[in-house]
Amino acid sequence: MAGYIKVIAGEMFSGKSTELARLVERALIAGLPVQVLVPAFSHRGSVRDVDGRLAALPGQWSIVPVPDGAAERLDQLVDPGALVLAVDEAQFFDAHLVDYCRRWRAEGRQVLVAGLDMDYREQPFGAMGELMCIANEVVKVHAVCTRCRQADAFISHRLSDESVQVVVGEHNYTALCCDCYQAETARGAKPGRDPSRWDTLEATP
Numbered sequence: 001m002a003g004y005i006k007v008i009a010g011e012m013f014s015g016k017s018t019e020l021a022r023l024v025e026r027a028l029i030a031g032l033p034v035q036v037l038v039p040a041f042s043h044r045g046s047v048r049d050v051d052g053r054l055a056a057l058p059g060q061w062s063i064v065p066v067p068d069g070a071a072e073r074l075d076q077l078v079d080p081g082a083l084v085l086a087v088d089e090a091q092f093f094d095a096h097l098v099d100y101c102r103r104w105r106a107e108g109r110q111v112l113v114a115g116l117d118m119d120y121r122e123q124p125f126g127a128m129g130e131l132m133c134i135a136n137e138v139v140k141v142h143a144v145c146t147r148c149r150q151a152d153a154f155i156s157h158r159l160s161d162e163s164v165q166v167v168v169g170e171h172n173y174t175a176l177c178c179d180c181y182q183a184e185t186a187r188g189a190k191p192g193r194d195p196s197r198w199d200t201l202e203a204t205p
């Protein structure tokens with residue numbers, strides 16, 4: 001089997017983990033041994049989602065929590081027999097992940113990587129930028145903007161006031177398109193994810 005790296009990138013609520021689960025399911029149906037790698041401190045639903053979607057499927061697969069996203073430990077954690085390696089929440093892994101993905105591809109494995117492309121400040125998140133560069137294929141998936149409810153979203157807009165890069169919890173973010181992000185950033189509004197609140201703020205002069 002020819003090695004391959006596919007990156008699925010996008011903002012929160014864009015369906016990255018769902019797409020990853022679909023690709024894993026496809027591999028399992030073909031009888032390929034799969035290992036799913038997730039950072040152990042990720043509290044998002046993605047691990048459970050992947051688990052729940054795949055639990056009923058036949059085939060060899062396992063989920064490996066990687067403590068603190070420390071990719072340097074992957075030597076001990078990755079099954080040499082796994083022909084498909086699926087990495088979820090890749091933005092939380094350290095930079096060693098890039099070299100591991102290259103190595104796995106050179107070994108002839110299929111590498112599937114899902115993660116946030118940008119943090120809430122429009123900066124590349126973790127090693128995602130490099131991973132997108134070295135990938136054979138990059139797919140960007142998008143949520144619908146929760147403010148205008150028309151355009152594709154492009155960023156996870158933080159609703160809380162913390163300024164550190166990582167604040168875990170879906171309730172702390174909403175997906176916005178470029179225009180709405182500019183508008184909200186300029187205004188500094190934190191309206192929450194309830195769409196009815198956007199209209200209220202819209203009407204405020």
Ligand SMILES: [Zn+2]
Pocket residue numbers: 145146147148149150151176177178179180181
């Ligand atoms: Zn919008």
